[in-house]
Amino acid sequence: MTVARDPGAPLTAFAAILTQRSAPTRAREDLAGLIDGAAALDEADRAAMLAASVDRYLAYRTMVHGRLRRTIREWIPRTIRRVGDRYPRDFAAFMEDPGPRTPYLRCVPGEFVAWALPRWRDDPALPPYLEDLARYELTDEDLRNEPxxxxxxxxxxxxxxxxxxxxxxxxxxxxxxxxxxxxxxxxxxxxxxxxxxxxxxxxxxxxxxxxxxxxxxxxxxxxxxxxxxxxxxxxxxxxxxxxxxxxxxxxxxxxxxxxxxxxxxxxxxxxxx
The missing domain is CATH 3.90.930.50 (Outer Surface Protein A; domain 3)
Structure with missing residues (x-):
């Protein structure tokens, strides 16, 4: 059956490669299955995506993740220091669901903190003042950029x-x-x-x-x-x-x-x- 072209479908499929935690393994094993599960692509868009190198997709994924991880760390460095080893796991979970919704890089730390705080509150290994520290550090950076x-x-x-x-x-x-x-x-x-x-x-x-x-x-x-x-x-x-x-x-x-x-x-x- 021919699929009517959805102009946003390639971006949805590409977003799955960028955000899903299992994407690196799935892209190498079954790129077609990964993109088909993410979006209904028409024949031309599907062929174009499958023709691209998996290594290029994953290199871009690494670049995006690295930039966002660094930005969050730069915004709330003392908070992330206290979160410790769970930060990479939290970041990966955040990227998968819900992922950043803002088009502005400077707003990503706030979205991450809003997502993470309920989870940090439930972790007895984390200090009870972590929420206050995160909000304090966010305000410090946000106000520098406040128009x-x-x-x-x-x-x-x-x-x-x-x-x-x-x-x-x-x-x-x-x-x-x-x-x-x-x-x-x-x-x-x-x-x-x-x-x-x-x-x-x-x-x-x-x-x-x-x-x-x-x-x-x-x-x-x-x-x-x-x-x-x-x-x-x-x-x-x-x-x-x-x-x-x-x-x-x-x-x-x-x-x-x-x-x-x-x-x-x-x-x-x-x-x-």
Missing amino acids: CGGEAPTGLPLALDRPLRIDGAVRLQRHAYAVHLLPRAVDDASAPEARDTHLLVYRDRSSHQVRYLELTPRAAAVITRLLAGEGVQAALVGAAAELEVALDDEFLAAMVHFFADLSEREVLLGAEP
Whole structure:
């Protein structure tokens, strides 16, 4: 029976060669069976794929796997160091199902981490802070490439009834471990302190380096509400109620210093018009 040509079928068959864990062995033993099982190719496309060298297919597979493996390792090096020998197996399983869905190389580490975290949580041999470390390392690299940020200041002073403009590259993170204090050396296997940690992450406008500011619970509650678009007064009142603390002079003085610090860091850019 003649198969109607599907323009995407050759790519689907080629993807099977790139992603399936058994592909190297199957391609050498039965390339036709491998591509026939992956896609319904018309006669011309099937003949063209079978005419290509298996060695060329596998060389390209090796190149793609190597580039993606290195990118993930470069994005989350300390996490991968702690994952250890299971990383190659995890990577191979990820490539087979679901495999990268993004067309952007820089987004592959995030997809891999999202896939891997549930599996790492179930492995008692891995440290309990691994999820926090992976998220921390991902944010560090993602923010370097974030197209948002660098918005112009409004030129308007803080007003209690208005929201504040906040740099678009700002992120908030909450961790169960103080992973931001771990040594940067990849070979260092130190364990972080187990404590509730709030971090404000931003990109320095002068150096373009990613910076971290550890927040008190009060500051974290307030900035979370400001990022959601609440006015200053509403954010202060809501944060105090959320934490079940008094909105007293000490609270307000601490927030004045906090806002001044964020303005100096060019995180707060003035009241919205």
